[in-house]
Amino acid sequence: MNIEDLIGQNLFLIVLAIFIIITVMAGVRIVPQSQKFVVERFGRLRAVLGPGINFIIPFLDRVAHKVSVLERQLPTMSQDAITSDNVLVQVDTSVFYRILEPERTVYRIRDVDGAIATTVAGIVRAEIGKMELDEVQSNRAQLITQIKTLVESAVDDWGIEVTRAEILDVNLDQATRDAMLQQLNAERARRAQVTEAEGKRRAVELAADADLYAAQKTAEARRVSADAEAYATGVVAKAIAENGLEAAQYQVALKQVEALNKLGESEGSSTILVPANALEAFGDAFKMLKGR
Incomplete structure (x- = not known):
């Protein structure tokens, strides 16, 4: 064997070793705890890899999507809604969710955040349209629960879990605020007048009770005095009768x-x-x- 044959043989072995190393590396996938990998084979779903060391068939299988399973928060969304008593309100909402089944998410919906935001906006408008303004303000917790339930039902086919939904604020236009302020001031004035009238009525009642009490005591004193005089007269009459x-x-x-x-x-x-x-x-x- 000449030197050229030896060099060619060694070169072949080196290339074979490199190929084996590349093949092994291509077949091993280490998935972080916060992610899941979606594996495709010839363009079709092959498997979903969980956290840890996973093995795939090199050159046939490929990791098509790396999906985070951490909880996500949508940016704060503002949408206009009209209550059942025809008041225009602007509602600020925020939704938290996480992906549970990446294979359903990546193959059924393109823009997850946009789809959830659109769904939330429609549900918020529909639910607020069933309520009056006072109910929106006082039953916010119930409204949040209802919105969360409806959103969960709407995104169930996307492999998503809605963990929390929040109504951050309910804003009113300036004209509505001015009208509510006038109504509030009128209500305060009415309560002040009622309180003053109640105080005067109570004062009159107390004065009447005092006069009645004084009259009762005066009558009792006169009755006691009359009883004493009658007793004295009786004693004198008895003495005259006896002596x-x-x-x-x-x-x-x-x-x-x-x-x-x-x-x-x-x-x-x-x-x-x-x-x-x-x-x-x-x-x-x-x-x-x-x-x-």
């Missing part, structure tokens, strides 16, 4: 003497003037007391 008229006269005389003593004991009283008939009454009282 005769002299007992009553004795009590009267006793009270007159006590009154005279108190009058004489008061400060600055050195001279006491009494009518003549009063002296006769006192004299009779002293006689009765001596008789006792």
